Amino acid sequence: MSAMSLRSLNLPGVGTKYEFQTDKGDTVAIFFTKTGTIQMYTLQKGCHTPSAAEMTPVEARRLGNILTGAIIEADQESVEIAFSALADLRVTIHSFLIPKTVSGKTIEDLQIRAKTGATVIAVCRNDMNIVNPAPSFVFEAGDTALVIGESDQIKMFERQITVD
Amino acid sequence: MEGFIIALFVCLVLALISKYLSIPAIPLYILGGILLGKAGLGIVHLDDVSHFFSEIGLLFLLFFMGLELKLERIVANPTKVLTAGLIGLTVDMGIGFTGAYLLGFSLMEAFIVGAAFYITSTAIVVTSLIENRKLMFKETETIIWVTVFEDIILIIILALLSASDQILLLFFVKIALALAFMYAISFYGKEFLISVLDREDELPILFTFAAVLVTASFSLYLGIPETLMVIALGAALATTDPDAFEQHARPFKDVFLVMFFVFFGVTIDFSGGINWSIIAIICALAVLSKLISGMIIGLVIHNSAMSGLEIWANMISRGEFSIALAVLYGSPLIATTVAVLVIVTAIVGSFTAKYSTRLRSGIIHYGRKKALMHRPN
Numbered sequence: 001m002s003a004m005s006l007r008s009l010n011l012p013g014v015g016t017k018y019e020f021q022t023d024k025g026d027t028v029a030i031f032f033t034k035t036g037t038i039q040m041y042t043l044q045k046g047c048h049t050p051s052a053a054e055m056t057p058v059e060a061r062r063l064g065n066i067l068t069g070a071i072i073e074a075d076q077e078s079v080e081i082a083f084s085a086l087a088d089l090r091v092t093i094h095s096f097l098i099p100k101t102v103s104g105k106t107i108e109d110l111q112i113r114a115k116t117g118a119t120v121i122a123v124c125r126n127d128m129n130i131v132n133p134a135p136s137f138v139f140e141a142g143d144t145a146l147v148i149g150e151s152d153q154i155k156m157f158e159r160q161i162t163v164d
Numbered sequence: 165m166e167g168f169i170i171a172l173f174v175c176l177v178l179a180l181i182s183k184y185l186s187i188p189a190i191p192l193y194i195l196g197g198i199l200l201g202k203a204g205l206g207i208v209h210l211d212d213v214s215h216f217f218s219e220i221g222l223l224f225l226l227f228f229m230g231l232e233l234k235l236e237r238i239v240a241n242p243t244k245v246l247t248a249g250l251i252g253l254t255v256d257m258g259i260g261f262t263g264a265y266l267l268g269f270s271l272m273e274a275f276i277v278g279a280a281f282y283i284t285s286t287a288i289v290v291t292s293l294i295e296n297r298k299l300m301f302k303e304t305e306t307i308i309w310v311t312v313f314e315d316i317i318l319i320i321i322l323a324l325l326s327a328s329d330q331i332l333l334l335f336f337v338k339i340a341l342a343l344a345f346m347y348a349i350s351f352y353g354k355e356f357l358i359s360v361l362d363r364e365d366e367l368p369i370l371f372t373f374a375a376v377l378v379t380a381s382f383s384l385y386l387g388i389p390e391t392l393m394v395i396a397l398g399a400a401l402a403t404t405d406p407d408a409f410e411q412h413a414r415p416f417k418d419v420f421l422v423m424f425f426v427f428f429g430v431t432i433d434f435s436g437g438i439n440w441s442i443i444a445i446i447c448a449l450a451v452l453s454k455l456i457s458g459m460i461i462g463l464v465i466h467n468s469a470m471s472g473l474e475i476w477a478n479m480i481s482r483g484e485f486s487i488a489l490a491v492l493y494g495s496p497l498i499a500t501t502v503a504v505l506v507i508v509t510a511i512v513g514s515f516t517a518k519y520s521t522r523l524r525s526g527i528i529h530y531g532r533k534k535a536l537m538h539r540p541n
Contacts, residue, residue, distance in 0.1 A: 011299075011308050012232050012233075012234060012308060012312050013290045013308065013311070014290055014293065014294065014299065014304075014308060017299065019300075027300075029299070029300045031299045031300075033294050033299075037294075039294070039299055041297070043300065049521060050301075052300070054297065
């Protein structure tokens with residue numbers, strides 16, 4: 001696979017431009033303008049006029065979430081929430097299917113907080129929700145755990161707990 | 165004082181109109197000023213208060229220009245910037261200066277008219293590029309570089325015009341000392357400046373305002389042009405945290421620059437022997453000369469006449485810098501000429517910028533049709 005070449009450029013008075021070409025030859029360009037809006041242009045290979053969409057920062061972030069695939073994973077979904085007032089704090093909430101390897105162990109046994117930094121805030125078992133499970137809570141195969149943390153902590157959880 | 169409040173209210177209405185119709189605001193402010201002032205109803209006059217406010221507007225315009233002035237970018241991209249910039253300078257300044265001189269302006273007046281004729285409005289150009297969603301066009305980068313080049317030429321013009329009545333050596337020594345002082349403060353006081361700008365209280369905005377005004381009044385005291393020094397201050401402070409300075413200076417620029425445009429309109433006087441045909445010729449030349457320079461730039465840089473057309477369509481508008489030159493160095497006759505020039509080119513320019521894609525596809529379509537008709541059977 002060829003590496004995607006991302007070109008970034010600062011246009012005086014306008015803002016910052018990011019542009020890259022896809023493997024198939026289409027071009028995507030994003031401009032963060034000084035007016036605070038974000039413009040996204042796409043230019044199909046062989047065409048001369050790009051089409052453009054102008055977005056507010058919130059809309060752009062939503063588009064980003066869609067593009068990273070965060071929202072639309074069916075039984076394992078994840079939402080990132082950014083709190084711009086709290087020094088741009090970003091919290092991710094992710095749901096995981098509990099594998100057989102973890103079945104029968106408690107949250108305490110797994111040392112989830114110590115090992116990953118993430119916290120299990122709810123478990124869904126047979127369409128019943130157990131909110132804020134105690135450390136002595138015993139997982140069963142087929143449970144869905146809702147985990148909260150920063151994206152790194154979520155990744156750590158995925159690696160350490162659900163994949164063995 | 166009532167006049168000032170009336171002007172402020174009219175500005176507010178004009179700003180709303182400009183945003184809703186998405187047409188450039190600068191010509192509207194000047195028209196509003198003309199309507200209220202000497203040439204119109206005569207209810208608003210330039211007094212000490214409004215003069216002071218307009219002056220602050222001009223200072224902040226130049227300070228902003230300094231903040232945006234990043235020479236290392238030009239050094240990083242020299243051939244394109246220089247080629248496109250020099251074509252624009254030769255063609256537009258040449259046509260503007262020669263035209264004005266042949267139409268009866270004195271040599272010195274023709275130089276100022278030529279400079280005002282040459283310099284595009286960065287504000288109008290950039291806003292229209294964003295609003296018309298043209299940022300991805302390959303011509304956009306060229307257009308932006310040309311406006312950056314023009315900023316540098318403007319600084320040289322300001323230096324030339326203010327140096328003309330000075331003892332040169334002393335003048336340059338004073339300027340060099342002032343520059344060294346500003347850069348030394350920005351260099352050695354960088355951390356202190358950044359810590360001031362990071363504060364949440366009134367200090368950053370007070371500091372920004374004071375820095376600009378203190379620089380301007382010190383320059384007057386030293387007998388060096390405050391316009392140049394304020395640009396230099398912006399360029400020096402841009403080495404610390406330009407975004408923070410832009411953020412704190414923006415409110416002053418936004419409010420006072422509008423005052424500057426309106427009171428420029430207020431001072432315009434149509435009564436004393438205005439030759440309208442001369443002004444009309446200059447306006448027509450202003451649109452034509454950008455077509456010539458745009459075409460050459462398009463052919464040289466992008467190897468395409470269509471690119472030239474696109475560059476022309478986006479670069480017709482003259483604005484803030486032309487007015488600044490007229491206010492600083494122009495006679496009443498030059499002021500009137502530049503006022504009309506800005507109004508006409510900004511309005512024509514906003515239409516060409518909006519409909520350039522249609523114009524281009526129209527021309528391509530017409531060309532194809534013609535080619536088809538001439539095709540031998």
